[in-house]
Amino acid sequence: MIDAVDTDLRRRFAPLVDPVDDSDWHDVCPPRARRLRGALAIAAVLALSIAVTATAVSVPHRIVRLFGDGKPAPPPVTRSFTDFDQITGIDLAAPPRRVVATAAASLWVAPTKGGGFCTLVKLRSSEGAGGECGPTEPGLSVEVSLHGPFSRSGGVLGGPVLLRGVADEHGADSLRLAFEDGATTTIRLVWVSEPVATGFFLYPVPRQHWRAGHRPTTLTLLSAGGRELDTRRITGIP
Amino acid sequence: MDARARAIEELYAERYVAFRNALATVTGSRETAHDAVQEAFARALAQRHRYRGEAPLAAWVWKIAFRVALEGHRRPLAVPLEDSADPALLHPELDPELDAALRRLSPRRRMVVFLRYFGDFSYAEIAAACDVSEGTVAATLAQAHAELRTALTPAGAAR
DSSP, rough: OOOHHHHHHHHHHGGSOOOOOOHHHHHOOHHHHHHHHHHHHHHHHOOHHHHHHHHHHOOOEEEEEEEESEEEEEEHHHHHHHHHHHOOOOOSSSEEEEEEOSSEEEEEEEBBBTSOEEEEESSSSOEEEEEEEEEOOSSEEEEEEEOSOTTTSSSOOSEEEEEEEEEETTTTTEEEETTTSSSSEEOEEEEETTTTTEEEEEEEEEEESTTTTTEEEEHHHHHHHTEEEEEEEEEOOO | OHHHHHHHHHHHHHHHHHHHHHHHHHSSSHHHHHHHHHHHHHHHHHTTGGGSSOHHHHHHHHHHHHHHHHHHHTTOOOOOGGGGGOOOOEEEEGGHHHHHHHHHHTTHHHHHHHHTSSOOOOHHHHHHHHTTTTHHHHHHHHHHHHHHHHSSSSSHOOO
């Protein structure tokens, strides 16, 4: 009985949950931000991208992560990457590291010897994971993945619903997601240093935006100054 | 970065929005809740050597956040912290029936409900955050569920 009431109340509270993510770790931890910039300066001496270093200082929105500073993968994630390796024949150049963590899922990345990278999304609620390897398109690329049931007549019945993708654009800073009902939200871009040198994002679409009339419509890649760098239409949510 | 600092950063990445939403029921706005959560995590980082790992990290940081939120309200602390808050829905107009039902709960019971449904806290986390046993949390939620089930109509629940 408690579980049933618990489920009912979760459903009842869901529309009241404010999905806006205005988190800012660098505001919490300015000493670490200074240290990160210092590390980037050193990394630049070691031939890391100068563009990454320059924008890391001036851009307030995007997060810059040194690849090697990411959380090492637990055994299930490592096994999934090993499976990639065997199935695709693509050799990994370094063990996977976590680059984005959300309440619903986390995104893991491993560079490949060919110069690209493999990504894997691991759900928090299960052992389920999915990923891919290969070169990315220039600019912005985005995928929608549904991890719960959905109705044959249309409509998502359970989540999570994830938007994930990459931004292969050095000036990229953040993403703006627009919804059918006119609402917008900002998605943080996590720029990962060499050997990956690419921006990543992972966004669990809030429950109130699963329904027709409220679903995501377009994702726009923005520079630090707010200039639109690239745009993709979002499709795939029934 | 040491392991404890990394764990705090991970907690922030995974739970920031939930913390802010739960705390907004105490502070009364998203903006003040944001400020309180930011300050709480900054304090947690600075004082991380004091975290002994006996309680879930989320509960330890929540207690700091809760104290920061009440400091912001400048409430007298002559009464126990957990009894000095009167949490409420931020936008009662979105579900007036739920708001009315919640207002009939005691503030302490309401806080436990908000921790559960806005903060996404487990029973163990709520227990540590409120300095009670998990059994007490289960009993408190069961009583709150019973009161809410009586007050809420099925039509409203199905909205």
